[in-house]
Amino acid sequence: MNEVQKSPFLGLWFLGVTLILLLALLPNGYFLDIAIRMAINAIIIIMLNLLIGFAGQISLGHAAFFGIGAYSSAILPAHFGWPSALALVFGALFSGVLALILARLIFRFKGHYLAMVTLGLGIIVSVILTNETAWTGGPDGMAVQDLDLLGHKLPGDRSWLGLTGFLLILCVWGTINLMESPFGRALRALHGSETAAAAAGVDLARYKMAVFALSAVPTSIMGSLTAHYVGFVTPNLAGFTHSIEMLTMVVLGGMASIYGSVLGAVLLTALPQLLATLDGWETVALGAILVITMIFLPKGIVPTLTVYLGKHSR
């Protein structure tokens, strides 16, 4: 076994140090913006990876949960006067329950049939958000009130990075522990072979439901936080394109890899910004990068590099 796999917690220290450095050194609101978006995406992708990478289920509509969280935080305070913390919790609960119900209904579907249902979910949520203009502001979206945590508002971009960075560290730490637990082992068994796992006593249905909900809730929470951070929500937060972006981040970084998820999120958040000056060629460049990366690093960046380093550290 190579050095990298000795302790996953090592990576956590590295992450923490990086975040502290970023907090201190990033020069202006624009760079902080990118970092905050990276952190938010990383959390989503880590949890989505549990579903796709570890449990082997495909979700083509995960952005629906993001949208539910975002719009809960927009609509409930604006139309009903709810405090923002409560709206965030509501969004998370709604997403979790929805995920459980859907999983119960569709757990017997495999492969692309599950993908279809999640795709349908994404589209239905998008359509509702676009059309119910009176509640949601329609295709042009609506403004979101500031996040109010027990009377305190977040004073600036740096504090947002602090919050999201802290949540990211928490997420990584939690996920590492989860994967070392019996729950995590059952998940790995599920991915390896469903039939074998069932034969070994793993209740497939229960685990799939649990993982689906487990990946939906943090996505919803991140949706809520994004809504407060940007101050504005639009229906394409729940859209198909956003779902595909999430899927791409998972695969690019490396399926079933926690740090891969972080890397995938970081890269695919930064790349469009770096390519933005290419004026027209950015789509082509992005596509080319995806193709080349997947050809040469087919398991995703982190897992492929891990294997490569493993071979060479003998």
Next chain:
Amino acid sequence: MLAPFLQYLISGITVGMVYAFSALGFSLIYNASGVVNFAQGEFIMLGGMLAVFFSKAGLPFPAAAVLAIVIPTLLGMMIERLTIARAKNAEILSLIIITIGISLVLRGLTQIFMGKAVHALAPISDSRPIHLAGAVMHSQSPWVLGFTVTVMAMLWYFFRHSLSGKKILATSCNRSAAQLMGINTQWVMTFSYAMAAALGSLAGVLITPITMTSYDVGIMLGLKGFIGAVVGGMGSGMGAIAGGLIVGIAESLGAGYISSAYKDAMAFLLIFVILFLRPRGLFGAKATDRV
């Protein structure tokens, strides 16, 4: 009472045939490799855009149409050789991401070299609409229908009675066994991509007179085609056509009778019902899973 229903039906079938071609492309490639080709919609887009491009350059329609089909076909083969073939041992999801990347590249290049404008193409025959029992049909629709039926017949013959067709079927059944039988599975892959690209671009050329085209029509067409392929049973040619038509008709009826705003949602609810009752799609094979 009948007239509006007939109108919705005709419109649904017209747009459904486009989805059907798209679905057919998905099924072909899925059969050969297990990959869901997200770039399928872009082949349809290229068919339409190239037909417009060559027509504007002065070529007569038949020449423009042929070029608009041949070029994407060659492109499809080249892409497969350069990318999918290289990544042959990758997981399915990785291959899918590659196809996403390819679709971005195709769309981006089209945007740069052929612009962002929307383009129309003259229909093959007279542009006056055809009247049918109180409903109206675009003059291009019979052509699309005719080609769809012809293509279906040709594919049926090809898969049933030609050696190449049987090689493809064998590969999709069991790749290793096919290789053991001496079938060049690499060639099968390339050929399938070529066919999917050809079908897609043919569809593009045929329907552009009805729907117009632009660099970004591929996304929606690909998505609806994917849905149609799954509903019909991924991997089944009959299923793809049936699935595509169902999606088109469901949308049209939904828009007409229930709510135009929610027509996409309507189509999906119908699809959920179908999948619930027949999880492998309408014509999907009853496969057994390897333990």
Next chain:
Amino acid sequence: MLKGLSFLVILANIGLGLPALASEPIRIGSVLSVSGSAAFLGEPELKTLQLYIEKTNQNGGVLGRPLQLIHYDDGSDAGKANSFAKRLIDDDKVDILLGGTTTGSTMSMVPLAEKAEIPFISLAGGTVIIEPVKKWVFKTPHTDRMASEKVFTDMKSRGISKVALLSETSGFGQSGKKETEAVAGRFGITLVANETYGPKDTDVTAQLTKIRNTPEVEAVFVYGLGQGPAVVTNNYQQLAIGLPLYHAHGIGSEQFITLTGTASEGVRLPAAALLIADKLADSDPQKAVVTGYRKVYREAFQEDVSTFGGHAYDALMIALNAFAKAGVNDKAKVRDAIEQTKGYMGTGGAVTMSPTDHMGLDETAFRMLEIHNATWTLIK
């Protein structure tokens, strides 16, 4: 790279003993939808800005300083617009913001402009952009409410009172739907049918069939942008509905006529005078501006003008006039100068702004046009 270059320029100038600020460029930031569903508008907007900034620089710039355009494409995604606005304000340190092709993109940038206290001239149509008035936000296009009012005025004069509305589910369409529903009563108009279609839909015969079968319907009003209305118009002709067809100002470009051909015959729409520049009377106050812009644009790009590019032209000119008057360094002064724009003759009409009116156009700026023999004609 550009920052590095301008830094070197400054050094060179200090070295030569020239005041550094004289060649420090005026930074104009813009976020436009050059790709995606609003590309139809965004592309002519960008081309116009680039063309006229280059021309202005060739003539010596403004206040002796060259103009520098820093532009990002939000891909018709309001979330990206927000991100790019941050980049322009915090990182590129622009002096003014022009853009927001769509109302969605604009509204996502408004809070940033207000917070950073930087003047922002929007190119989008939503009434909500300037109502309620926001201190730092202005706009050049006519509002969607004005478009609806203009259409209804014309309908009323033809004795039409029962109208079917077919609106696009894009921001433009839905905003227009809201305004249309709000003002219909004032003109004695009832909306007997209210359908929608998606901006990427390739077939709307279902919706049109529904409308045709609505009893009493006397006219159809389509509220959409770019390619959607073209599809609607083609289907409209196919179904031989025959009732008067009105569109909103979202079709104000030659592409609409190219895509619809004979189907466009008789279509009526409100539009800026730019589309009928050569048909204006010589005495028309707008004639000089619109024919000038049209000529320059056509020569540069070999394609005809659209009202969207015209709005970008107006925004740029208003901004440059403000800079000339108030200098560049004090953003508050620039803002005041924009607010004090009086009688500026633009492609959209005569602009007179005030603290309560950050658009400055009135109804006369919109003309009622009819498409006849594949050309725009003015309805007297």
